[in-house]
Amino acid sequence: MRWIWIDKFTEFEPGKRAVSIKNVTLAEEHLHDHFPGFPIMPTSLMIEAMAQTGGILVGYERKFKEKVILAKINKATFHDIVRPGDQLTLEVVIDNIADEAASITGTIKCGENTIADIKMMFSHIDNNIAGMEFPEENFVFNDQFMGLLRFYLPEGTMDNFS
Amino acid sequence: MAMTREEIAEKVQEILVDALGVDDDEVTEEATLMGDLGAESIDFLEIVFNLEKAFDIKVPREELFPAELASNEEFVADGKLTDAGIDKLKSAMPHLDLGDFESDPDVNKMSDLFTVASIINFVEGKVN
Numbered sequence: 529m530r531w532i533w534i535d536k537f538t539e540f541e542p543g544k545r546a547v548s549i550k551n552v553t554l555a556e557e558h559l560h561d562h563f564p565g566f567p568i569m570p571t572s573l574m575i576e577a578m579a580q581t582g583g584i585l586v587g588y589e590r591k592f593k594e595k596v597i598l599a600k601i602n603k604a605t606f607h608d609i610v611r612p613g614d615q616l617t618l619e620v621v622i623d624n625i626a627d628e629a630a631s632i633t634g635t636i637k638c639g640e641n642t643i644a645d646i647k648m649m650f651s652h653i654d655n656n657i658a659g660m661e662f663p664e665e666n667f668v669f670n671d672q673f674m675g676l677l678r679f680y681l682p683e684g685t686m687d688n689f690s
Numbered sequence: 691m692a693m694t695r696e697e698i699a700e701k702v703q704e705i706l707v708d709a710l711g712v713d714d715d716e717v718t719e720e721a722t723l724m725g726d727l728g729a730e731s732i733d734f735l736e737i738v739f740n741l742e743k744a745f746d747i748k749v750p751r752e753e754l755f756p757a758e759l760a761s762n763e764e765f766v767a768d769g770k771l772t773d774a775g776i777d778k779l780k781s782a783m784p785h786l787d788l789g790d791f792e793s794d795p796d797v798n799k800m801s802d803l804f805t806v807a808s809i810i811n812f813v814e815g816k817v818n
Binding site: 599600602623624626628629631649651656658659 | 709
C-alpha cells in the first residue's frame with residue numbers, strides 16, 4: 529500500500545486554495561477490516577487526505593524546500609460516512625502562512641453532501657519555535673514524492689521550480 | 691481604535707478557549723499558558739495567528755517567546771537568569787509581570803510568567 533490518500537488535484541491556486549479528489553475503492557485492503565461487512569473510509573484517513581492536500585499547497589509556497597508536517601488538528605467534525613465508490617472532493621484554503629507554521633481550513637464533500645469540516649496546522653519544522661532539530665534530509669517531499677507531484681499537479685504549476 | 695481592557699480580555703479568552711480546548715472559566719488572568727492551560731509550541735503559533743487577525747496587529751515572535759533568551763550564555767548561568775538576562779526580559783517583554791521571579795530567576799520557572807494576563811497586557815500595549 530502506498531501512503532497517498534488523494535488521487536489528483538483539480539484546482540491549484542498557489543498561496544490560496546486547492547481542490548483534490550479521492551476515489552474510494554474496495555481495492556483498498558483496510559476497507560475489508562473497517563469494518564467486516566460494512567466498509568467505510570476511516571475518518572483518520574480523511575484527515576490524512578486533507579493533510580496531504582493542504583501540506584502540498586503549503587509546501588509549494590517554499591518550493592518544497594522546507595519540511596511541512598501536520599502539527600495540530602484544531603477541529604475535525606464528520607457529518608456522514610464514506611463508502612466504496614464514493615468520490616471525495618477535498619477543498620483547502622490557507623488561513624495563515626508564516627516562517628514557522630501555516631494554518632488551513634478544509635471541507636470534504638461527496639457530491640453536494642458535506643462529509644467533514646476540518647481545521648489544521650502545519651509546522652515548518654526547520655523553523656519550529658520549540659527549537660527541536662530534525663534530519664537535514666527532506667523526508668517529507670522526497671524524490672519519489674516529487675516525481676509523483678509533477679504528474680498529478682495541474683500542468684505548468686511547477687514550471688519555475690529547480 | 692482604543693479598546694478597553696475588558697474588551698481585549700474577552701477576545702483573548704475566546705482565542706485561548708478555541709486554541710487550547712479549555713473551558714471559559716479556566717482562562718483566568720492568573721492561569722499560566724503552559725502549566726495550567728497545557729499550551730504547546732504549535733498552540734502558541736495558532737494564538738499568534740488569531741491575535742493578529744482579531745486585533746489587526748503584528749506579533750513579532752521574539753516579543754512573545756523567550757526561547758532565544760534562555761539559550762544565550764550571556765543571559766543564563768547555572769540554570770538561572772543573570773542580571774543582564776532579567777534586564778533583557780524586562781525590556782523585551784514589558785507585558786510580563788515578574789512578581790517574585792527576580793528573587794529566584796530559575797529558567798525552568800520562566801514559563802510560569804506567561805499567563806493569560808501577560809497576553810492581555812501585550813495586546814493592550816499593541817492596540818492602544
